Amino acid sequence: MTKNLLMWDETLFRDPLVFEIDFIPDEFRFREEQLSTLSFQIQPALRGARPMNSLCRGPPGTGKTTSIRKLFDEIEENTKKIACVHVNCKIDNTRYAILAKVYKRLAGHQPQPTGTSFKQVYDAVCRLLQKEDLTLILCLDDANYLLYENEINNVLYPLLRAHEEYESVRVGVIVIFSDMDVDFQKVFEIRVASVLRPTEVFFSPYSASEVEEILRMRVGQGFYPGVISEEILQLVVDQTMRGGDLRVGIDLLKRAGLLAERDARRSVSRDDICRAYEVSERFHLISLIRSLRDDEKAVLGVIASMSEGGSGMSAGEVHTRVKEEMGIGYTRYYEIVQKLDTIRLINLDYRAGRGRTREIGLRFAPEMVLAELG
Numbered sequence: 001m002t003k004n005l006l007m008w009d010e011t012l013f014r015d016p017l018v019f020e021i022d023f024i025p026d027e028f029r030f031r032e033e034q035l036s037t038l039s040f041q042i043q044p045a046l047r048g049a050r051p052m053n054s055l056c057r058g059p060p061g062t063g064k065t066t067s068i069r070k071l072f073d074e075i076e077e078n079t080k081k082i083a084c085v086h087v088n089c090k091i092d093n094t095r096y097a098i099l100a101k102v103y104k105r106l107a108g109h110q111p112q113p114t115g116t117s118f119k120q121v122y123d124a125v126c127r128l129l130q131k132e133d134l135t136l137i138l139c140l141d142d143a144n145y146l147l148y149e150n151e152i153n154n155v156l157y158p159l160l161r162a163h164e165e166y167e168s169v170r171v172g173v174i175v176i177f178s179d180m181d182v183d184f185q186k187v188f189e190i191r192v193a194s195v196l197r198p199t200e201v202f203f204s205p206y207s208a209s210e211v212e213e214i215l216r217m218r219v220g221q222g223f224y225p226g227v228i229s230e231e232i233l234q235l236v237v238d239q240t241m242r243g244g245d246l247r248v249g250i251d252l253l254k255r256a257g258l259l260a261e262r263d264a265r266r267s268v269s270r271d272d273i274c275r276a277y278e279v280s281e282r283f284h285l286i287s288l289i290r291s292l293r294d295d296e297k298a299v300l301g302v303i304a305s306m307s308e309g310g311s312g313m314s315a316g317e318v319h320t321r322v323k324e325e326m327g328i329g330y331t332r333y334y335e336i337v338q339k340l341d342t343i344r345l346i347n348l349d350y351r352a353g354r355g356r357t358r359e360i361g362l363r364f365a366p367e368m369v370l371a372e373l374g
């Protein structure tokens with residue numbers, strides 16, 4: 001065996017956990033301003049007063065979730081007076097599921113699985129907060145998943161007004177949106193907006209040089225020296241900027257490292273990155289499709305089959321087919337295409353010179369989408 005080949009028990013990874021999706025980096029740069037605003041907002045809670053509410057907004061992969069995790073870790077290290085609960089609304093997307101999460105954090109176990117209503121869990125949560133004299137800080141992460149059936153207002157209203165029914169109960173919320181087009185004036189009902197009064201915290205996309213620095217830190221922590229050359233790092237930075245999400249880069253590094261390792265090479269090649277990109281794109285597509293409801297999948301299917309010819313199409317043309325084939329009305333259809341645009345399955349753009357006509361472009365190869373839709 002030449003010295004450029006790995007021995008069977010050798011690895012390129014100094015620490016493989018560095019590339020896992022729930023890894024919390026020690027070095028978390030470029031979000032100082034956001035973190036300091038968020039921590040200012042919760043300051044009153046440290047003195048037993050009601051915290052102020054925040055609304056975070058920014059595209060995927062801009063460090064929103066990580067910021068909250070860091071903030072919550074810091075709070076919990078420093079005080080026992082605040083209970084922090086982070087809810088991933090992609091998973092827990094009903095008011096009951098959200099309150100059950102809070103209950104579990106406070107009581108240490110799940111509420112009774114059957115026959116418990118939202119109101120019962122809510123009352124139990126408020127009583128626990130009163131009894132323990134705790135302030136609750138609840139983060140609704142990826143709250144775009146609560147926009148259906150008005151769930152966002154249904155959960156916020158009782159929580160923000162808890163003190164009216166339960167004296168001295170203090171609740172602060174941090175709501176996170178990855179959706180850049182959400183109109184907050186429309187999302188929050190007046191009865192909620194009037195008590196929410198959030199401070200907005202914007203998470204801007206990272207620049208290419210910021211992405212480079214973040215990925216360089218990951219590489220240094222996760223791989224042994226020499227595994228990722230300067231040229232390869234630049235390639236990964238380019239792909240990340242194109243994908244618009246830091247996760248793309250982190251995932252590429254991990255997969256390419258595994259490919260090189262499988263071939264017993266000591267460094268990652270350009271070809272590893274290209275192969276990793278194909279796989280990671282497909283996995284990304286699968287996970288996006290999995291998060292869709294049936295009617296959303298159906299609309300995506302129509303868009304994919306109309307894209308097979310290669311040219312673009314207008315939102316109106318697609319709706320005509322969707323209506324014919326599935327009987328989906330315009331309002332729901334429009335909600336669906338906006339969601340598909342938000343999660344970057346499609347691009348919804350105004351067509352130049354055509355007034356308010358919207359052009360739909362699929363962001364993935366149509367054959368791949370149709371294959372995954374089955």
Ligand SMILES: Nc1ncnc2c1ncn2[C@@H]1O[C@H](COP(=O)(O)OP(=O)(O)O)[C@@H](O)[C@H]1O
Binds near residue numbers: 020024029058063203
């Ligand atoms: N400033 C940063 N420094 C280091 N890693 C970061 C930074 N911002 C984001 N990341 C990493 O990028 C990935 C996506 O970040 P995340 O906080 O989940 O983004 P969001 O919630 O905005 O989609 C995570 O793996 C996270 O560790």
Ligand SMILES: [Mg+2]
Binds near residue numbers: 064065141
């Ligand atoms: Mg997130």
